[in-house]
Amino acid sequence: MEKHTKTSPSSAAEQNKILSKPRIFFGVLFVIISVVLTFSFVSYLLNWKADQSQAGTMLDKTVKSSNIFGKIGDWLGNLFIFESIGIAAFAVAFIFFVFGMLILKKNYFKPWKTFGHSLFFICWLPIFMGAITKGEGVLSGVYGFQIMDFLNSVIGTAGLWLVLFVSIALYFILEFNLNPNNIKSKLNDLNENTLGKVKAMMPSSENFEADDELEEIAKSDTEASNIITPTPAAAVPVEIPVKGFPEVEISNDFETIKTPNKTTFDGGEIPQKITVTETTAPEISLSPTTNSTPKSDDIDFKVEVAKTVDVLDESDQKSQELVNQHGLYDHKLDLAKFQMPTLDLLRDYGNEEISINREELEENKNKIVGLLKNFNVGIAEIKATVGPTVTLYEIVPEAGIRVASIKKLQDDIALNLSALGIRIIAPMPGKGTIGIEVPRKNPSMVSMRSVIASQKFQNTDMDLPVVFGKTISNEIFMADLAKMPHLLMAGATGQGKSVGINAILTSLLYKKHPSELKFVMVDPKKVELSLYSKIERHYLAKLPDGDDAIITDTHKVINTLNSLCIEMDQRYDLLKNAFCKNLKEYNKKFTERKLNPENGHRYLPYIVLVVDEFADLIMTAGKEVELPIARLAQLARAVGIHLIVATQRPSVNVITGMIKANFPARAAFRVISSVDSRTILDATGADQLIGKGDMLYFNGNEILRLQCAFVDTPEVEKIAEFIGEQKGYASAFMLPEYSSEEATSTVGAFDPNEKDALFEDAARIIVSTQQGSTSMLQRQLKLGYNRAGRIMDQLEASGIVGGFNGAKAREVLISDLNSLEQFLEELRK
Numbered sequence: 001m002e003k004h005t006k007t008s009p010s011s012a013a014e015q016n017k018i019l020s021k022p023r024i025f026f027g028v029l030f031v032i033i034s035v036v037l038t039f040s041f042v043s044y045l046l047n048w049k050a051d052q053s054q055a056g057t058m059l060d061k062t063v064k065s066s067n068i069f070g071k072i073g074d075w076l077g078n079l080f081i082f083e084s085i086g087i088a089a090f091a092v093a094f095i096f097f098v099f100g101m102l103i104l105k106k107n108y109f110k111p112w113k114t115f116g117h118s119l120f121f122i123c124w125l126p127i128f129m130g131a132i133t134k135g136e137g138v139l140s141g142v143y144g145f146q147i148m149d150f151l152n153s154v155i156g157t158a159g160l161w162l163v164l165f166v167s168i169a170l171y172f173i174l175e176f177n178l179n180p181n182n183i184k185s186k187l188n189d190l191n192e193n194t195l196g197k198v199k200a201m202m203p204s205s206e207n208f209e210a211d212d213e214l215e216e217i218a219k220s221d222t223e224a225s226n227i228i229t230p231t232p233a234a235a236v237p238v239e240i241p242v243k244g245f246p247e248v249e250i251s252n253d254f255e256t257i258k259t260p261n262k263t264t265f266d267g268g269e270i271p272q273k274i275t276v277t278e279t280t281a282p283e284i285s286l287s288p289t290t291n292s293t294p295k296s297d298d299i300d301f302k303v304e305v306a307k308t309v310d311v312l313d314e315s316d317q318k319s320q321e322l323v324n325q326h327g328l329y330d331h332k333l334d335l336a337k338f339q340m341p342t343l344d345l346l347r348d349y350g351n352e353e354i355s356i357n358r359e360e361l362e363e364n365k366n367k368i369v370g371l372l373k374n375f376n377v378g379i380a381e382i383k384a385t386v387g388p389t390v391t392l393y394e395i396v397p398e399a400g401i402r403v404a405s406i407k408k409l410q411d412d413i414a415l416n417l418s419a420l421g422i423r424i425i426a427p428m429p430g431k432g433t434i435g436i437e438v439p440r441k442n443p444s445m446v447s448m449r450s451v452i453a454s455q456k457f458q459n460t461d462m463d464l465p466v467v468f469g470k471t472i473s474n475e476i477f478m479a480d481l482a483k484m485p486h487l488l489m490a491g492a493t494g495q496g497k498s499v500g501i502n503a504i505l506t507s508l509l510y511k512k513h514p515s516e517l518k519f520v521m522v523d524p525k526k527v528e529l530s531l532y533s534k535i536e537r538h539y540l541a542k543l544p545d546g547d548d549a550i551i552t553d554t555h556k557v558i559n560t561l562n563s564l565c566i567e568m569d570q571r572y573d574l575l576k577n578a579f580c581k582n583l584k585e586y587n588k589k590f591t592e593r594k595l596n597p598e599n600g601h602r603y604l605p606y607i608v609l610v611v612d613e614f615a616d617l618i619m620t621a622g623k624e625v626e627l628p629i630a631r632l633a634q635l636a637r638a639v640g641i642h643l644i645v646a647t648q649r650p651s652v653n654v655i656t657g658m659i660k661a662n663f664p665a666r667a668a669f670r671v672i673s674s675v676d677s678r679t680i681l682d683a684t685g686a687d688q689l690i691g692k693g694d695m696l697y698f699n700g701n702e703i704l705r706l707q708c709a710f711v712d713t714p715e716v717e718k719i720a721e722f723i724g725e726q727k728g729y730a731s732a733f734m735l736p737e738y739s740s741e742e743a744t745s746t747v748g749a750f751d752p753n754e755k756d757a758l759f760e761d762a763a764r765i766i767v768s769t770q771q772g773s774t775s776m777l778q779r780q781l782k783l784g785y786n787r788a789g790r791i792m793d794q795l796e797a798s799g800i801v802g803g804f805n806g807a808k809a810r811e812v813l814i815s816d817l818n819s820l821e822q823f824l825e826e827l828r829k
């Protein structure tokens, strides 16, 4: 179960802190080496001239070294500084320190980054020092000088400096992502952070002036009690003492601040200070009124516009620190190696180019024109657009022809063209023409492979992209399930509904990582969605006590739907606590480490509930299914729960008003009657389709005719296998536990055959501890409250514990385990 596989952060942190002995030994050793090297080097730099003459006298006791670490220190200094890399040797000491700390699990530094920086300076600094000192002294070391000398002879002094300059510049640009804008803003930051602080610490002459003036004001005021202490101002806003200035109105695009000229302090009136703070380019209009106030000539009025400073509050800073330390939260990390399904799993059905049969087009055109002429409908213009399964003939009728008169001719046109599936769209929305859709004699198939491979699908930034197939003008048609936000599908049997569901699921599987999306699958027919059981540990969600992730039993469907409602409520609570409006915002905040998992926050995957054969559910469970579905459909979109509900029988008692109102997106395959078409689409047309994936899609505004992409069962099987063979989570995603009310109210009507699987274990725990406590059962058996409560009710009904006793534990009616075993034996009979 993916939720439970992770150890708690605190215990993991504690484990992390425990150091093994070899770790301590090597860690401390590295740190000591680094200290010895550092002091040896410093000491060597101070005394190298004198000590160098003692080379080769390591074992001679009479020769003394002035290095702090004696001859060893001297030797180290000579080896690293003089004979090698000069002062860059300190970087070596630093590397030892960093790795020592790393071994001791003190992650002050990012080891590889630090190593990289050090290496750069080990290479660059000796050459630079060589170029500066020209080999004098030890700062460049022998290597530094030699390389510098070599470069000097090859590229000249100017070339050498150029190389040095360019390399250090590149280093800073790449490392600190510096560009002119960045540099400017960083300099500004520096200015504000350092100079600003210094300025703020030192009283400025303006402040003095202000203070003086305030003092004068205070003195001149007759009521001596009115002493104003200037409030400590933030660094930026300027406080302006205004004497007798009537009203200052500062307006910008967003707000207008009016400050009255006087404020009462402890009963006295004194001129007020005005704090002017601006956020965007402001328009300042100062409008002194004339009558009741003195002239403003004598005041020294300064306005300074405060710059917008991006102030991070404490929690933002904390999350920033966490991000700096660990990077953004990566929800894919648990299955980091997961590979999205590849294109070759889908079958290539060969050339899908639309072949234009000119004869057929011409023939149909003539028939349409001829027929309309017979009915006295003159045509000014006619145009054909060839799609995968239908050709759209768009006609512009002559002036004075009524649209309704053409619409009435639908059956006549169909008869004349001797074709099924003719649909007349009069008028074509936004086109000023009348459309007649005529099925092609040789329709081309739209394969799932071709639509998945399309740039449109590959480059989409939709949250839950669903590619349905192609439109009548042969364009790939995609929609975002997250925006739909729920989809109702209908179609008589054998018209392509199951293929449509598979196409939707396939599109999602090709785009979404298992950590981002979970399916709850309900399949009363038991065979349609069973293929997906292979991806249980990757993409499916189920109830904690559910055996199969694909739900086929009506009773379980009710529990699952109610559990989804609980999940929805929990998600709303999480969003509320995180001050987020929708799942996307919430997950973004979580990824940026602004939400603490210890407060229950977690990365929330989208949940897509797929119900194949809704009619069956409504027939067997009625309101019990309808209500949670309607509730989810009404509320769940913001928390990332989306519904796809399919039915063969779109009759009004299945797709009730309540359901329909909450499913703005509808997909209709061919249905039997125009009444069914009206039920699903609020319009006729679905009864005129030709089947085999020919569909109408209604997005709340307009109805589009589409050819659904075809994905065959073996293809789906391959995809499911490809995913199923990869490492998955420990189990399916667990939905919150839910038990129906009837199940919880079984007290008094104990049926031994209906008892919970853990009934006997619970009874043993209760009797051995002689405590009839539900919370103890919860703890010991690791159960949810509902289930533990249910078991306790069964224990009561069977006579093992007494009745509910308020806050106290229930009385245990069996005194020892032996008697209990006998009792259980009886029950089993």
Ligand SMILES: Nc1ncnc2c1ncn2[C@@H]1O[C@H](COP(=O)(O)OP(=O)(O)OP(=O)(O)O)[C@@H](O)[C@H]1O
Pocket: 445, 446, 491, 492, 493, 494, 495, 496, 497, 498, 499, 500, 648, 692, 693, 694, 707, 708, 709, 710, 711
């Ligand atoms: N998009 C499509 N392109 C081409 N042929 C299709 C398409 N969709 C369905 N078909 C054809 O129609 C047949 C029936 O489709 P499907 O199994 O999806 O029907 P259905 O509506 O789900 O039926 P049922 O409700 O009985 O399961 C498929 O076997 C296939 O031959």
